[in-house]
Amino acid sequence: MSQQTAFRRAEKQFKARDRQPDLAKVIDFTAIGTDSVAGVRRLSLSHSLCSPISLPFKVFAQSRPPAYSIDKHPGLIIIPNPFTDEAQRWIARKCLCDCTRPPNRTNLDPFFDLPSTSLFALASNTNNDAEQLGDECRVSSRKNTGTIDPGITMPKDQFYSRSALPADLLERLRWCTLGWQYNWTTKLYDLGASEFDSELDDLMRSLAIAVTSVSALPHTDKYNESQFVSQAGIINYYDERTTMAGHVDKTEENMDAPLISCSIGLTCVYLIGGSTRDTEPTPILLRSGDVLAMCGESRMAFHGVPRVLANTAPSYLTNLDAGNNDAVSGKYPQWHNFAKYMETHRINCNARKCLNI
Numbered sequence: 001m002s003q004q005t006a007f008r009r010a011e012k013q014f015k016a017r018d019r020q021p022d023l024a025k026v027i028d029f030t031a032i033g034t035d036s037v038a039g040v041r042r043l044s045l046s047h048s049l050c051s052p053i054s055l056p057f058k059v060f061a062q063s064r065p066p067a068y069s070i071d072k073h074p075g076l077i078i079i080p081n082p083f084t085d086e087a088q089r090w091i092a093r094k095c096l097c098d099c100t101r102p103p104n105r106t107n108l109d110p111f112f113d114l115p116s117t118s119l120f121a122l123a124s125n126t127n128n129d130a131e132q133l134g135d136e137c138r139v140s141s142r143k144n145t146g147t148i149d150p151g152i153t154m155p156k157d158q159f160y161s162r163s164a165l166p167a168d169l170l171e172r173l174r175w176c177t178l179g180w181q182y183n184w185t186t187k188l189y190d191l192g193a194s195e196f197d198s199e200l201d202d203l204m205r206s207l208a209i210a211v212t213s214v215s216a217l218p219h220t221d222k223y224n225e226s227q228f229v230s231q232a233g234i235i236n237y238y239d240e241r242t243t244m245a246g247h248v249d250k251t252e253e254n255m256d257a258p259l260i261s262c263s264i265g266l267t268c269v270y271l272i273g274g275s276t277r278d279t280e281p282t283p284i285l286l287r288s289g290d291v292l293a294m295c296g297e298s299r300m301a302f303h304g305v306p307r308v309l310a311n312t313a314p315s316y317l318t319n320l321d322a323g324n325n326d327a328v329s330g331k332y333p334q335w336h337n338f339a340k341y342m343e344t345h346r347i348n349c350n351a352r353k354c355l356n357i
């Protein structure tokens with residue numbers, strides 16, 4: 001009988017739904033404060049976090065927030081929520097409204113004729129009562145419009161073969177790709193490119209500059225932090241039961257630039273392992289606003305999300321009126337629509353520099 005790897009064992013332990021996950025050994029950076037935790041080091045960012053001038057609100061709550069590394073995973077840096085509440089709401093709006101629009105691709109595009117306006121806005125403008133909604137409110141399945149790519153395998157679930165309500169589609173939104181479009185089948189960036197959202201890129205650049213100036217990190221001549229630019233990104237949308245299996249992100253030619261990842265909404269258990277699945281992974285809690293940067297050796301490490309924890313979203317996301325007075329609120333649907341989504345979802349938005357030059 002084949003032996004289960006250490007990574008797989010840890011995944012199974014956190015995924016099990018017949019019991020509450022045991023969080024006793026999960027590192028919670030927010031709870032560390034001034035305590036020392038074996039194998040965890042507090043770092044100083046040697047560059048301040050600078051609010052991008054393109055954003056009309058205060059982005060970072062402090063310019064030099066605490067940051068941490070883990071001895072067992074060289075190059076991994078965690079900055080526990082450096083953002084203002086308003087900045088987190090802005091990231092949620094960006095990820096749900098702006099970034100899901102074509103030409104960015106989503107997991108739903110192969111099966112549905114999605115609107116060029118955002119699916120989120122459409123779902124916010126309609127309600128979910130199928131009795132009341134006419135066919136004009138439904139999004140057509142490509143099976144019915146004859147626009148399905150012949151190379152696509154239809155899922156067994158009949159949901160993908162029929163027109164669907166926008167709110168039901170939103171519940172099935174799992175990812176969208178930004179900039180260079182990643183192909184999950186070939187594992188290459190071979191589906192063309194869209195323009196990476198420039199405001200999101202500005203945010204990712206400020207984070208990249210701050211983390212790569214940490215003196216503990218190896219510097220190579222293939223990468224200079226001032227040259228970080230988001231060339232490709234993925235936004236992952238999780239509900240309370242969604243998981244992401246352990247994997248390594250290794251398609252990018254430039255593995256010296258950091259992979260910058262921001263999490264908003266529900267807390268999750270994130271596993272960071274080593275270069276093979278045989279390395280015992282370290283479980284960490286990623287809470288709303290946490291930034292994780294994979295630099296150096298950790299850029300080639302197995303990682304995944306075996307568990308999203310229900311009822312952990314912060315009130316500055318879930319209060320129905322929380323975002324109504326934000327600087328950008330006029331551009332987006334009413335905050336109560338986001339609040340309902342954020343109550344039961346986690347969004348992870350990450351950016352990579354792909355090329356060496």
Ligand SMILES: O=C(O)CCC(=O)C(=O)O
Binds near residue numbers: 236249270303304305
């Ligand atoms: O959701 C996360 O924190 C992890 C995302 C991830 O690993 C990926 O997009 O490759």
